[in-house]
Amino acid sequence: MLVTSERDQQFHDFVRARRAGLVRTATLLTAGDAHLAEDLVQSTLTKLYVAWPAFQRAHSPEGYVRRVLVNALTDERRRLWWRRERPTAELPDRPHTAAEPARGELDDGLRTALRDLPPKMRAAVVFRYFYDLDVAETADALGCSHGTVKSQTARALDRLREALQSNALFLRQGVTQ
Structure with a gap:
C-alpha cells in the first residue's frame, strides 16, 4: 500500500x-x-x-x-x-482554410501577433484581457509595478493592432491581385 x-x-x-x-x-x-x-x-x-x-x-x-x-x-x-524560431526564405506548406477558430482558440493572425511580442508584454496582455485580471493582480503575477503593467499593456496593444492591421492589408492586397 x-x-x-x-x-x-x-x-x-x-x-x-x-x-x-x-x-x-x-x-x-x-x-x-x-x-x-x-x-x-x-x-x-x-x-x-x-x-x-x-x-x-x-x-x-x-x-x-x-x-x-x-x-x-x-x-x-x-x-x-x-530554440527560438529563425526566419526562413520559404514558408512551410500549410492547408489554408476559411474555418473559424474553435471557441477558446486563437486565430492564426492573433497567434502570430502574440508570438511576436516579448514574453513579459505577452503575459501582460494574456492576464489583463484573456483572464480579465486587474492591474494589481497582473503586476503581482509579473513581479512589477502597476505603471509597468499599464505601459507594457499599452505598447502590446499598439503592436497587436499594427500587426493585425498589416495582416489584414496583406490579405486584401493578395485577394485583389
Missing part, C-alpha cells in the same frame, strides 16, 4: 483540479506552442511542489501560481535561446 503524506495528497488534489487551466494559460503565454506550454506547466508544478508550504501560506494562491508560471517562461526563454 502506498503511503502518502497529507502534503502529497493536497498537492495531488491541486494538480488534478488546476492542471488543465495551467496548460491553457501556458498555451496563451507561449502564443500557442503546446509543447513549450506543457514544459512550462511541468516546471511550474515542480517548483510549486518544492515550495508547497509557501504556496499554502500565500496571501493570493492564484497570484502565486501565475507568478511561478511567468517566471518559468522567463527562465525557459533565457536558458534555451537557441
Whole structure:
C-alpha cells in the first residue's frame, strides 16, 4: 500500500483540479506552442511542489501560481535561446482554410501577433484581457509595478493592432491581385 503524506495528497488534489487551466494559460503565454506550454506547466508544478508550504501560506494562491508560471517562461526563454524560431526564405506548406477558430482558440493572425511580442508584454496582455485580471493582480503575477503593467499593456496593444492591421492589408492586397 502506498503511503502518502497529507502534503502529497493536497498537492495531488491541486494538480488534478488546476492542471488543465495551467496548460491553457501556458498555451496563451507561449502564443500557442503546446509543447513549450506543457514544459512550462511541468516546471511550474515542480517548483510549486518544492515550495508547497509557501504556496499554502500565500496571501493570493492564484497570484502565486501565475507568478511561478511567468517566471518559468522567463527562465525557459533565457536558458534555451537557441530554440527560438529563425526566419526562413520559404514558408512551410500549410492547408489554408476559411474555418473559424474553435471557441477558446486563437486565430492564426492573433497567434502570430502574440508570438511576436516579448514574453513579459505577452503575459501582460494574456492576464489583463484573456483572464480579465486587474492591474494589481497582473503586476503581482509579473513581479512589477502597476505603471509597468499599464505601459507594457499599452505598447502590446499598439503592436497587436499594427500587426493585425498589416495582416489584414496583406490579405486584401493578395485577394485583389
